Amino acid sequence: MAGNGGFCRSFVELCDLNDGFELHKLLRTTTGTHPTEEDKKDSCDDDIAAAVVAAWSAGDTPEGLESALDALQKWSNRYLDRNAKVRWMLTPMLWLAARTRQLAVQLDGSDSRRYRERVVEGALVICCELLRLYSSLGQASQCAFVLTTVGNASKNNAFDAVKLPKSLLVTLYFLWGKHLVMAGSIEEAEDKLNRALAICPLKAARNRCQILRYLIPCRLRLGQYPTQGLLKRNDLQSLTGIVAATATGNVKRFSEELEKQEDTLICWGTYLVVEKLKIVAYRNLVRHVYEIQCELLEGAQKVKQDLAPFEQAFQWQDDCTPDETLCLLAHLIYIGAVRGYLSDVHRKVVFSKEMPFPPVSSWSTKA
Amino acid sequence: MDGGPIIGELNEMCSREEAREREMTRQLDKFEWKKGTDPKNPEVDLRRATKKYQRSSADKAYTSQQTRSLDACWKTMEYLITEILDFDCKPKAGYAIQAVPFIEVYSYLRDRTRAIRVDLHLQQPRSTTQRVFVETHECCLRFEMLSLFLLLGRGQKQAEQATEKYDTKLGLKAISQTIEPLLNAYQAIHERQLAKSILAEAMGGLLDDDQEDSDYTSPFEMAARRYIVLLLMSFSPDAVSGHLAKMSRELLMHPLVSFATEVYAAFHTEDYARFLRMYREADFLTSVCMSGVADLARLRALWLLVRSYPQAIGDKISLTKLKNILAFASDDHAKAFLAFHGLQIVIDKDAQGGANIILPKKGTPEAQSLTLLQGRLPEKCEFPKGADSLLVAKFDALGLSRAEIAFGSADPVVRRGMRPWEAVDNASIVHLPYRYVPLTT
Numbered sequence: 001m002a003g004n005g006g007f008c009r010s011f012v013e014l015c016d017l018n019d020g021f022e023l024h025k026l027l028r029t030t031t032g033t034h035p036t037e038e039d040k041k042d043s044c045d046d047d048i049a050a051a052v053v054a055a056w057s058a059g060d061t062p063e064g065l066e067s068a069l070d071a072l073q074k075w076s077n078r079y080l081d082r083n084a085k086v087r088w089m090l091t092p093m094l095w096l097a098a099r100t101r102q103l104a105v106q107l108d109g110s111d112s113r114r115y116r117e118r119v120v121e122g123a124l125v126i127c128c129e130l131l132r133l134y135s136s137l138g139q140a141s142q143c144a145f146v147l148t149t150v151g152n153a154s155k156n157n158a159f160d161a162v163k164l165p166k167s168l169l170v171t172l173y174f175l176w177g178k179h180l181v182m183a184g185s186i187e188e189a190e191d192k193l194n195r196a197l198a199i200c201p202l203k204a205a206r207n208r209c210q211i212l213r214y215l216i217p218c219r220l221r222l223g224q225y226p227t228q229g230l231l232k233r234n235d236l237q238s239l240t241g242i243v244a245a246t247a248t249g250n251v252k253r254f255s256e257e258l259e260k261q262e263d264t265l266i267c268w269g270t271y272l273v274v275e276k277l278k279i280v281a282y283r284n285l286v287r288h289v290y291e292i293q294c295e296l297l298e299g300a301q302k303v304k305q306d307l308a309p310f311e312q313a314f315q316w317q318d319d320c321t322p323d324e325t326l327c328l329l330a331h332l333i334y335i336g337a338v339r340g341y342l343s344d345v346h347r348k349v350v351f352s353k354e355m356p357f358p359p360v361s362s363w364s365t366k367a
Numbered sequence: 368m369d370g371g372p373i374i375g376e377l378n379e380m381c382s383r384e385e386a387r388e389r390e391m392t393r394q395l396d397k398f399e400w401k402k403g404t405d406p407k408n409p410e411v412d413l414r415r416a417t418k419k420y421q422r423s424s425a426d427k428a429y430t431s432q433q434t435r436s437l438d439a440c441w442k443t444m445e446y447l448i449t450e451i452l453d454f455d456c457k458p459k460a461g462y463a464i465q466a467v468p469f470i471e472v473y474s475y476l477r478d479r480t481r482a483i484r485v486d487l488h489l490q491q492p493r494s495t496t497q498r499v500f501v502e503t504h505e506c507c508l509r510f511e512m513l514s515l516f517l518l519l520g521r522g523q524k525q526a527e528q529a530t531e532k533y534d535t536k537l538g539l540k541a542i543s544q545t546i547e548p549l550l551n552a553y554q555a556i557h558e559r560q561l562a563k564s565i566l567a568e569a570m571g572g573l574l575d576d577d578q579e580d581s582d583y584t585s586p587f588e589m590a591a592r593r594y595i596v597l598l599l600m601s602f603s604p605d606a607v608s609g610h611l612a613k614m615s616r617e618l619l620m621h622p623l624v625s626f627a628t629e630v631y632a633a634f635h636t637e638d639y640a641r642f643l644r645m646y647r648e649a650d651f652l653t654s655v656c657m658s659g660v661a662d663l664a665r666l667r668a669l670w671l672l673v674r675s676y677p678q679a680i681g682d683k684i685s686l687t688k689l690k691n692i693l694a695f696a697s698d699d700h701a702k703a704f705l706a707f708h709g710l711q712i713v714i715d716k717d718a719q720g721g722a723n724i725i726l727p728k729k730g731t732p733e734a735q736s737l738t739l740l741q742g743r744l745p746e747k748c749e750f751p752k753g754a755d756s757l758l759v760a761k762f763d764a765l766g767l768s769r770a771e772i773a774f775g776s777a778d779p780v781v782r783r784g785m786r787p788w789e790a791v792d793n794a795s796i797v798h799l800p801y802r803y804v805p806l807t808t
Contacts, residue, residue: 140605182608262628263616269608275632320641323692327640327668330675334744341677344684350677367637 006042007035007056011049020088027095030056048074055099065103072096124150124168131175135269143179150176170200174211181214181273186365190218209234217273220246221280221367223360238264246277249284251317279367280360282314282328283337287357289313303351307342310349336363373489375434380443381416382433389419396475398451400463409463417443420482435486437499443483444503447476448510453769470533473514477541480507488548495548495555498583504549505587508594509773511542512655516762519752539602546595553588560584589623590778594656596627600634601659607631622781626653634660639668643694650779651761652772658755662704662748665693669708673726673739681728686712687720698722700756707750709737 007026014023035056044050051071058064075096079089127146134142150172154161161169177192193215200207212234216226225247231237241257244250258265258275265271289309294302307322310329314320320328329349332338337360339352389395390411396419401412418435435443450459455469483503487494494500518533585591592614599607611619611628618624626645633642642664646657654661672692676682686701695701698720702712711725711733727733734740767776 137609140608259625262625263619266608266611266614266619266628269612271611271628272608272632272635276636278636278638321644323688324640324644327672327692328638330671331637331639333675334671342672342675343677343682344688345682 007039007053008042008044008046008049011052012046015046018085018088020091023088024091024095027052027092027099031099034059048078052096060103060106062107065100065107068096068100068103072100120153121164121168124164124172128168128171128175131179135175135178140179140182144183147176147179166199166201170196170207170211173199174207174214177211178214178269181218182269186218186221190215190222193218205234209236212236213268214270214273216243217270217277220277221273221360221364223280223364242274242277246281247284249281249286249288251278251281251285251314254278254281255318276367279332279335279337280364283332283357283360285313285317286310286329286332286338290351290356303340303353303356304348305351307347307349335366337367372491372493373429373431373434374493375436375439375486375490376431377418377433377435378439380435380439380446381413381418383413385418385433386411386413386416389416394419396478397464397467397471398454398462398475402461402463404463406463412463415462417447417479418482418486420478420485423485429489434489435483437487437490437494437497440483440486440503441499444480444506447479448506448770448773451476452510452773469514469517473518473533476510477514477537480510481541481544483507484545484548492555495552496559496583501549501552501556501583501585504545504552505585505591505775506773507545508542508549508591509652509775509778511538511545512594512598512652513769513772514538516655516658516758539598542598543603546598549591550595553585553592556584587775587778589618589621590652590775590780592618592621593623593627593653593779596624597630597653597656598659600627600631601656604635623779630657634664637667639664639671640692643668643692647694647757651758651765651777653779654758654761658758661694661755661757662750663745665704666708666745666748666750668693669705670739670745673710673737676726678726678729678734678740681731682726683713683718683723684726685719686722686724687718689724690720695756696760697756700754704750708739710739 007030010026011023014026030052033056035053039053040057042053044053048071051067051074055064055067055071058067072093075089075093079086079093082089127150130146131143134140134146173192173196177189177196180186180189180192183189193211197208197211197215200211202208212230213236216231216236216239219226220243225243226239228240231240231243238261242254242261245254245257254277258278261274262271265274290305293305293309297305307325311320311322311325314325314328315322326342326344329338329342333340333342336358339354339356339358340350342349386395386399389399390409393409395409395411395416399411399416400406400409404410451472454462454472455467458465458467480503484507487500487503514533515535515538518538519535596607596610599610611631614624619628626649630642630645633639633645642657643661646654646661646664649657669689672684672689676684686698689705690698690701693701693704695704702722705712705724711727712722713725714721715723725733727737765772765777771777
């Protein structure tokens with residue numbers, strides 16, 4: 001309901017007078033009512049007034065929400081473009097923003113499964129863009145909220161992954177997996193990235209390469225080593241040295257390769273993930289020293305070995321002091337990479353008689 | 368306002384109008400009082416007044432007359448760092464006050480240095496690539512880092528007497544407000560030099576001589592970048608990856624910066640012994656940057672060690688060994704930390720360091736009450752913040768004044784022989800020319 005003349009005319013007049021309070025009152029009259037014929041016929045030169053009238057006419061419908069959003073956005077733009085005297089615009093802005101939110105909540109609560117199904121793909125596209133945006137802004141913690149919502153929606157059968165377009169699924173799983181890699185959830189990351197790779201077409205070489213950049217370090221952390229062919233086919237030969245060094249326990253070579261690839265890995269965002277492979281290299285180094293010592297020792301000495309050979313090996317391979325060696329061995333024992341214990345007073349490392357070196361997959365998630 | 372960029376015209380540390388106004392409204396700081404003035408109605412000493420920080424608002428207009436020139440900005444910076452920064456331990460004659468705790472010195476300097484940065488920012492983009500801009504921000508960064516050390520550790524006694532308390536968050540906020548424009552300035556200078564080199568090549572090597580005077584490459588840039596990475600690691604770890612990803616290969620490969628990357632990697636791959644070794648061996652300011660997570664690294668290293676000993680029979684470890692692993696510089700600090708976390712220390716003159724730390728046998732009351740044997744890897748360290756003996760030792764060993772530290776004399780440099788293409792020895796770094804002339808009393 002408007003004053004003398006239609007809604008639009010009143011709207012324009014109040015804007016010219018910079019009367020935010022009266023304008024707010026005018027906008028409130030549109031809630032819970034319908035526009036009169038005069039309001040509808042009133043010619044709207046003002047695009048914001050026209051959008052408000054359109055929302056008013058459409059009522060509590062998706063079309064009404066679209067128009068309300070349009071009005072809010074245009075009002076916000078007008079507010080930002082003005083250089084002076086803008087305070088009066090805040091009161092109407094409060095109403096426009098609140099109205100939009102109320103409509104959205106109302107429509108969201110309504111039982112409209114068909115509506116949800118129709119928009120879920122668009123929502124997932126927006127989610128993917130949000131993930132990319134947060135990642136580039138360095139706000140990785142914000143990604144968790146988005147992914148939790150997607151995960152809950154998936155569990156509640158809000159969407160069926162099988163029916164979604166493959167390009168969307170690949171993107172979603174890739175970004176999801178990438179986030180999990182950064183968060184250190186290696187097993188979940190490997191699952192998501194595997195799915196992305198499985199769906200990604202073979203001819204999309206660049207995309208497959210991107211997925212593998214994150215998947216290969218995950219698999220390495222789980223004790224799965226890629227073939228040379230796989231690395232070559234996907235233009236990932238730069239990882240060959242790191243893979244070989246990890247597998248053989250050559251910590252020195254690992255450090256050299258990591259330094260060579262440092263800027264590339266930082267650029268990809270996988271530097272920390274690959275750096276964590278060092279613990280696998282250490283574990284393999286310890287195993288080599290253990291096996292060599294077993295050949296030289298007899299009986300109970302095989303499992304109760306002196307710390308000195310390990311200190312020498314670590315010093316040679318990574319310039320570690322004896323104290324650092326002790327701490328690294330303690331770390332390996334804590335995460336379950338080595339089963340045993342250390343005795344500083346006796347200067348011994350005592351290995352378990354059964355499986356002193358459990359498989360990588362059994363402890364890698366703790367590293 | 369004509370809408371054009373501001374060029375500061377004020378050649379003093381503070382305009383007379385502002386000084387008088389603050390005198391009338393009693394907004395003068397103690398360091399600006401005339402000697403012998405009545406504290407209830409203080410008069411301003413115009414030679415010592417410095418422009419106060421004023422928050423920007425929608426109706427505030429900045430004018431060239433009220434904005435300090437670049438030279439005046441640097442003059443103010445030099446004055447504050449040289450005269451005020453160590454006032455708590457070296458009061459100067461000629462001031463109305465003499466006994467001041469460092470927290471009040473810090474509070475004053477934080478405000479006034481922020482005002483200087485505002486004056487510099489108002490004159491952007493012209494000021495961005497100027498030496499004063501870069502040096503001022505580097506100085507502010509070092510000042511905040513030094514204050515972090517002085518207030519969280521050294522100032523215990525004074526803190527009890529002071530009316531204000533140091534809020535780490537405010538200090539970190541000041542640091543973040545300094546870092547961003549500093550990084551932008553470095554970037555702008557590099558881009559400008561790149562553009563000039565391309566232009567020079569196109570012109571056959573001929574350049575306007577006047578242009579060369581305004582060129583400035585900070586010799587402290589790499590040290591500053593190292594500090595920034597480590598500060599982010601300690602106080603805003605989520606931002607490190609993104610920050611590193613924006614750096615070029617040349618920057619990442621520089622020894623000063625790659626050190627920071629290695630520290631970050633050591634901490635986040637749980638190689639705490641390596642982290643603590645680097646903490647122990649680093650220069651003073653680098654260690655200050657790492658100190659935010661140093662206690663946590665110590666606790667986690669200790670926790671891992673305690674988890675790996677033979678619990679069925681118990682074990683012991685010498686004080687010297689633990690002190691070294693955990694990067695303590697004094698026995699007292701080490702003992703306090705270990706005792707706080709429930710470990711028993713037994714005097715044994717045959718042990719290294721004269722004492723052993725007992726790792727209790729399983730089933731004993733000591734083992735049952737030892738929190739290090741329970742739960743998961745600690746997420747934070749509750750050991751009270753105080754003087755870190757390692758930082759104190761490094762500071763004392765420096766033998767530099769606070770002003771010298773703030774001006775860059777303690778910054779790490781690349782030693783000749785580290786990498787051939789990066790070798791720069793100390794002599795070739797031009798330290799800040801002290802243009803400041805002390806005030807006569």
